[in-house]
Amino acid sequence: xxxxxxxQTMKAATAAKKLGIxxxxxxxxxxxxxxxxxxxxxxxxxPPAWLQTLRAEGPHPRDEVARKLGVSNSGLARGGVDEAxxxxxIKALLADxxxxxxxxxxxxxxxxxxxxxxxxxxxxxxxxxxxG
Numbered sequence: 001x002x003x004x005x006x007x008q009t010m011k012a013a014t015a016a017k018k019l020g021i022x023x024x025x026x027x028x029x030x031x032x033x034x035x036x037x038x039x040x041x042x043x044x045x046x047p048p049a050w051l052q053t054l055r056a057e058g059p060h061p062r063d064e065v066a067r068k069l070g071v072s073n074s075g076l077a078r079g080g081v082d083e084a085x086x087x088x089x090i091k092a093l094l095a096d097x098x099x100x101x102x103x104x105x106x107x108x109x110x111x112x113x114x115x116x117x118x119x120x121x122x123x124x125x126x127x128x129x130x131x132g
Contacts, residue, residue, distance in 0.1 A: 009034040019043060021054045022061045022084045059084035069093060072111075075104030 015035040016023040023031060027050055035043075043051060065085045066073050076082075079100035085093075093101060 008037045015040055020064055022059045025054055025059050058086035069101060071104040072108055079104060
């Protein structure tokens with residue numbers, strides 16, 4: 001006699017993060033309960049209108065705002081952005097970037113270039129070791 005299997009669920013915050021949406025902007029019926037794996041898969045496969053709107057217009061979660069602006073999450077904090085932004089607000093920032101955004105984009109580009117340089121150097125060293 002085995003116990004009845006319960007469907008796998010996740011908290012609304014986890015589902016929102018996986019869906020790339022800002023949880024406080026989601027409808028109450030999504031926010032206030034656990035989401036089953038089946039429901040989550042259905043939301044991903046055929047997003048309802050509210051999910052399509054949130055993904056397109058926002059407000060967007062912090063990591064999505066950072067990605068769209070081309071900065072790190074820390075760069076957002078240094079720039080004083082501490083709330084979710086809509087797509088229109090992000091486009092406005094990109095159209096007329098403030099000084100902090102220009103600086104943070106340059107910083108992230110430099111970090112990525114350095115990471116690529118280190119990765120290439122390490123790959124070259126590994127290749128030399130395997131040849132020798």
